[in-house]
Amino acid sequence: MALRALAIAAIGVAMSLAVGMDSAKASDKLVAYKVVDETSIPTSLTGKAGDVKKGRKLAIHRKKGNCLACHKMPIPEQQFHGTIGPDLAGVASRYSEGELRLRLVDPKVVNEDTIMPSFYRNAGYTAVLKKFKGKTVVGAQDVEDMVAYLMTLK
Secondary structure (H helix, E strand, C coil), rough: CCHHHHHHHHHHHHHHHHHHCCCCCCCCCCCCCEEEEEECCCCCCCCCCCCCHHHHHHHCCCCCCCCCCCCCCCCCCCCCCCCCCCCCCCCCHHCCHHHHHHHHHHHCCCCCCCCCCHHHHCCCCCCCCCCCCCCCCHHHHHHHHHHHHCCCCC
């Protein structure tokens, strides 16, 4: 029970950090995408390839992507890796690009009980501050950049 409370608290911290991001990057209008077989978004949200370097920066950015809040990652120079989510070392060997994209966009499609936040969803939440209502945590190109970085983790 204490572990669950700790996990919920950690997610709260991660989300408050993520929601504190520069909302200029967040979109009021989502880019259309198609989920295939409830497992994947096979095509890029933007039609452009992601930038691996930008994706890595987002993954470690404490106020934006912030993957480190919940996941251990092969980024030894960074402190305080999370332990709530799975280790992301080798994640590209376990999931396809489309599967990773869906897990970033809206992981509840894959697992409705997950505590991982949806980074590219702007509706269906409760108790959202007015200034963040209708906004995403990251933009569509940010998702593509994070996917590009995650795909390097073989």
